[in-house]
Amino acid sequence: MTAPEVLFVCVHNAGRSQMAAALLRHYAMGRVRVASAGSEPAEQVNPAAAEAMAELGLDITAEIPTKLSYGAVEDADVVITMGCGDTCPVFPGKRYLDWALEDPAGQGIDAVRPIRDDIDRRVRGLLAELLDG
Template identity: 75%
Template sequence: MTAAPHVPEVLFVCVHNAGRSQMAAALLEHHAAGRVAVRSAGSAPVDTVNPAVVEVMNELGIDVSRNVPTKLLTEDVAASDVVITMGCGDACPIFPGKRYEDWALEDPAGQGADAVRPIRDDIDRRVRDLLADLVGDATDDVSPG
């Protein structure tokens, strides 16, 4: 009997878990369609997802309005194969054997939808590249126009 193939686990971390990490997790979940386990967390989470993030993700048909920012736990990092940080500095614990990437992205906090759209699109490109690297291909294009 053969074992089920390993599903890579990806953790996205930013400070508030209200913008960049929420968009990245939702986009990877959408594109991966179950081929990757996805979670997100923040080193200092806030109460709700950024309203501009909710708006620009809705434009792609992805609803993050019910997502709740969560606190980064050491267990989240330990369970992940890939940890993507986005401006959280040294808040992430380091475990040997994990793949770490730091994505330098503008913080959408306090910005309107027009400023958040390019951040979303940059994250979408990076997520597609990550997915292609992890499972060999990316799926449908949700980017507008």
């Protein structure tokens, strides 16, 4: 059986989607392929998001925000959008989830921690579904 592929998409691919991808990679331990992208990628990962992830022992500082492509969506089994509206291409047969999450852009670490923790809960739930289903 091929490992399922999950694509996390947000506007800047600098905060929410990067945190979600890092958490899923960490928990899945190679059992799920993970990608992330943004409709309007930033130049670098959000420093507060990186700091919040470092508190969990995960380093996302070397990640590079990536432009969303049709190929990335086409390759994914599950596409999770996080505030990117209708900028994500829709392909029949794909599973789409929209996670309504606050944008960490421009926020300090105290505001980003609860966003990280919400993403963490959602990622754990998604992983359980992917591996049990």
